[in-house]
Amino acid sequence: MFAHLRPAFLLLALMTLxxxxxYPLAITGVAQVVLPRLGNGSMIVKDDKIIGxxxxxxxxxxxxxxxxxxxxxxxxxxxxxxxxxxxxxxxxKALMDRVKASIDVLHQSTPGKLLPxxxxxxxxxxxxxxxxxxxxxLQVARVAKARSLPEAQVTxxxxxxxxxxxxxxxxxxxxxxxxxxxxLDDLSSEPHG
Numbered sequence: 001m002f003a004h005l006r007p008a009f010l011l012l013a014l015m016t017l018x019x020x021x022x023y024p025l026a027i028t029g030v031a032q033v034v035l036p037r038l039g040n041g042s043m044i045v046k047d048d049k050i051i052g053x054x055x056x057x058x059x060x061x062x063x064x065x066x067x068x069x070x071x072x073x074x075x076x077x078x079x080x081x082x083x084x085x086x087x088x089x090x091x092x093k094a095l096m097d098r099v100k101a102s103i104d105v106l107h108q109s110t111p112g113k114l115l116p117x118x119x120x121x122x123x124x125x126x127x128x129x130x131x132x133x134x135x136x137x138l139q140v141a142r143v144a145k146a147r148s149l150p151e152a153q154v155t156x157x158x159x160x161x162x163x164x165x166x167x168x169x170x171x172x173x174x175x176x177x178x179x180x181x182x183x184l185d186d187l188s189s190e191p192h193g
Contacts, residue, residue: 041056044182056080057126057129065181069123072085072122082126083126084124085122086126103120110141132173135175136175140154149187157184157187158175
């Protein structure tokens with residue numbers, strides 16, 4: 001019987017070595033050489049300090065900053081260890097209550113305005129770092145007022161941060177909230193936070 005099991009154990013050890021150790025090390029090495037910034041998580045560095053990742057959304061609550069999408073990742077949202085959607089269906093009372101709460105908060109700062117879907121719905125991961133240009137433009141008046149800046153200047157910053165669809169057809173136009181907020185901090189010389 002051991003004669004039959006020995007090849008299976010050897011194959012298991014070989015495949016574990018190849019696919020569990022050598023392949024990940026090779027891919028990591030290639031990423032570090034070819035695309036080091038992307039391979040390290042697209043970190044945003046300011047004054048020699050990492051302030052966030054271009055790929056992971058953060059919670060923004062101050063009126064001086066653009067807010068991202070609502071997050072269902074963790075109890076307080078934006079918890080990378082609890083990444084994932086809420087899994088609530090369209091008839092869920094909990095989902096309707098959360099969406100209504102988001103609508104109420106946004107209508108306080110933008111009364112009577114039509115809200116884009118991403119303003120009140122969470123992404124599948126709960127960590128989406130980007131919002132639609134429509135949601136960003138909806139927030140311009142609030143941010144400009146809180147920063148004592150002309151709305152036209154804040155709108156220009158939003159326009160400069162809009163990423164177009166890849167190759168003109170893949171994806172939607174979008175605005176990275178962290179990058180936009182960092183440019184606003186640079187504009188008004190305020191610290192990130």
